[in-house]
Amino acid sequence: MASKRYTVMVIPNQGSGARRFAISRRAVAAAVLLALSLLGTSAYLFADRVTLERNLARLEPLMERVQVQRTVLDRMNERMRQMDQSLVRLRKLEEQLRVMASLKPAERKSDLGVGGVTRPGLLDEVEKLPEAEKLVVGRLGRQFLDMERRATEQEVGFKEVFEAFREKRVMLAHTPSILPAKGWVTSTFGSRLSAFTGGREFHAGVDIVARVNTPILAPGDGVVITSGRESGYGNIVEIRHMQGIITRYAHNHRNLVRVGQKVRRGDVIAEVGNTGRTTGPHLHYEVRLNGVAVNPMLYILEEVAFRK
Structure with missing residues (x-):
């Protein structure tokens, strides 16, 4: 059985006569389906673009916040580097003071008690963070604990030197401890x-x-x-x-x-x-x-x- 067909007539304003086109029912159905598909795809792409723009608008403040956090971390790293250098200078000063006070070199102990977050507690909190932040916070935590330990050791060392100085004030006054001329x-x-x-x-x-x-x-x-x-x-x-x-x-x-x-x-x-x-x-x-x-x-x- 022959499929039904539709006839389309095109009549120009002037000139040649009218033209006729026969279009099968299936072709019409395919054209309608294609148009609906294009319309649906366009609607999906438009909605996706709107969603993407909204997400980008939300992401912008987050990126600014990340940049601020990165700046703060850089400053913290620089400050910790300066503190580390200060601890090194303090240790050298203590060594000189020990020479003047006739004291033996300090014995550095690694088992001195320090404050701060305990290792299990620190690890539990760090594990909840994203991988990138986990690395940064973990490194900072180790640096803080190390500096706290060294500061505690330094305090103990200076207390010992101070006691020796108090007992040897007269002798220390006679020690040539300044440069004799500016130059x-x-x-x-x-x-x-x-x-x-x-x-x-x-x-x-x-x-x-x-x-x-x-x-x-x-x-x-x-x-x-x-x-x-x-x-x-x-x-x-x-x-x-x-x-x-x-x-x-x-x-x-x-x-x-x-x-x-x-x-x-x-x-x-x-x-x-x-x-x-x-x-x-x-x-x-x-x-x-x-x-x-x-x-x-x-x-x-x-x-x-x-x-x-």
């Missing part, structure tokens, strides 16, 4: 190349470059035992402190103390000069312990500027 340390203690011969030589102190007439200060309490001139050293001052410590100051422009005079830390004892065997104005500073030259920097507590 730059250009030659350190130990082996060096001689500026005169070019060969290796032992340097028994440190050289501090400064302008002529720069004040030279007593680095600790003591009694002047030498104030005069010596071959090679030029104008020289020597101070006897306690426990066999003697300090020497050479190449002075002029000496301002006399033998037998008692001095206190910070008193002006001479002026930087260029006397004796030198290549320019500077202070040659020595510390001798029971007659043996030792590194003066072992006793210095302040920050020192070095220049080659």
